Ligand SMILES: [Ca+2]
């Protein structure tokens with residue numbers, strides 16, 4: 155049992171390394187699939203401690219399957235726990251799913267998260283899923299992916315209580331199945347085309363999922379907001395800022411910026427002419443303290459208001475100039491200049507570091523009040539492109555104190571020509587606010603004469619039963635009725651995500667599509683009965699969809715895939731039967747030389763899957779000949795179904811196209 159697992163892991167590591175320097179040494183046909191699993195009956199291979207203090211062992215104290223599990227004890231910090239490195243076995247820009255059962259002890263929060271190091275050497279962490287308590291809980295089909303510019307990618311478990319043990323069992327990571335999206339439903343952005351843009355928040359990892367990107371493109375490509383990567387903590391570059399200071403006689407007024415973290419997504423939007431909402435310039439949260447400290451040091455004194463005004467001007471100027479220089483064709487049509495500056499009672503936030511006390515504002519600390527807002531708009535107006543609209547963005551904007559404070563501020567800024575609109579985040583719940591409360595806020599904001607954008611819409615429901623989802627659908631419908639009533643004042647409606655499983659509020663299923671990319675009742679409720687909606691054109695694909703579902707099912711049967719006896723063996727890399735196809739196929743005028751050879755290098759391997767993936771999410775172009783080779787289900791179009799078939803070929807579920 156043990157030795158079988160060892161061999162399996164080695165072989166897969168080898169397959170995973172094929173795009174690196176190994177590539178030239180490998181025969182052209184290799185396994186494309188990753189399928190690593192461990193039932194923790196005999197070993198904890200590949201798992202290490204994040205803190206270096208953990209004891210990680212097979213233990214029969216508790217098990218989900220079989221008689222033992224991985225037990226992690228000796229933790230000293232909440233972030234201590236077991237980690238598993240994935241970038242040595244998985245491909246960048248490809249989506250994988252993680253399955254596991256896990257538990258901690260007593261009442262604590264147990265999380266599955268991912269860590270990676272970016273090209274500048276900074277480490278980033280993202281939570282994938284959290285659960286509560288001391289019972290075995292399933293982490294089911296959790297999606298993970300990473301781009302080709304990052305390294306040291308780990309998935310890991312951590313627990314809010316440092317004194318808890320963590321148990322993990324029945325772990326696996328494998329290729330995500332290719333799930334076709336529903337082609338025969340209306341496009342949300344087309345339905346509302348005559349009213350306003352429809353958009354969503356996404357991030358660079360989404361580019362790894364062709365299904366996700368197909369869904370995004372069909373419904374939400376009217377506007378993109380980067381969920382995190384254009385926030386100050388991603389953009390402000392402390393290393394470069396300190397270097398600038400040293401090179402310029404100690405000038406500590408010029409914060410340097412970098413858009414490395416958003417690069418892939420900005421390239422995608424630029425290449426495909428998708429408008430971007432910049433989010434966000436000035437905020438109390440996700441903004442490092444050093445930005446406000448003497449000498450840009452983490453523990454210096456707060457700077458004076460005068461110095462902070464200079465820093466703010468240079469920061470905003472650097473953001474605008476860097477984007478203009480690096481992405482001259484990118485359409486950033488809106489910026490959230492200031493985010494969340496007013497409390498529900500209409501007062502400014504408490505002075506202090508948000509990193510010390512949640513909700514406190516370093517801007518208020520330095521300025522003494524909310525007077526920083528006008529400076530931010532003044533500099534944004536001065537340095538933003540002429541046609542870029544400027545917004546104040548906030549949540550709970552239907553609560554009177556906050557509504558009134560925003561209106562007073564916005565009216566003043568409007569008279570000075572500094573603001574174009576108000577962003578209503580709209581993180582709602584089926585129980586609050588009521589649609590009529592929401593409509594009242596729309597009415598008040600519309601009366602200012604400013605534009606309105608709905609910037610982060612999602613609607614949670616605690617009741618996730620079928621009946622609960624119907625109630626959610628009704629609520630969505632009521633909110634959209636209100637929005638449509640004010641359509642003349644609203645230029646964009648942006649959802650905060652696409653599928654429930656990837657939402658920041660995933661447990662309460664707040665979005666329009668489920669984890670399998672299928673439309674929920676809420677989707678149907680908002681595409682029905684829209685006056686002046688353009689005629690809906692849909693593509694009937696019933697027959698081929700069935701075919702693809704079949705691919706999905708079969709692709710998941712990768713457990714029995716044969717792997718080599720030893721690393722040196724080439725059993726799993728034996729050339730597959732290859733037929734040269736002479737007939738013309740594909741969507742253009744190219745000639746297929748070898749079906750499946752998307753890279754046109756004479757062989758079929760994981761690189762063809764990666765490139766086809768990139769083509770389908772519109773990150774890469776293909777020549778006419780490459781398109782002909784890629785159309786392995788020869789129907790004149792190159793799409794997800796071809797990708798599914800190509801993967802099936804590489805894992806030897808089929809031996810010819
Ligand atoms: Ca077990």
Ligand SMILES: [Ca+2]
Pocket residue numbers: 750751752753754755756757758759761762
């Ligand atoms: Ca190839």
Ligand SMILES: [Ca+2]
Pocket residue numbers: 784785786787788789790791792793795796
């Ligand atoms: Ca095809």
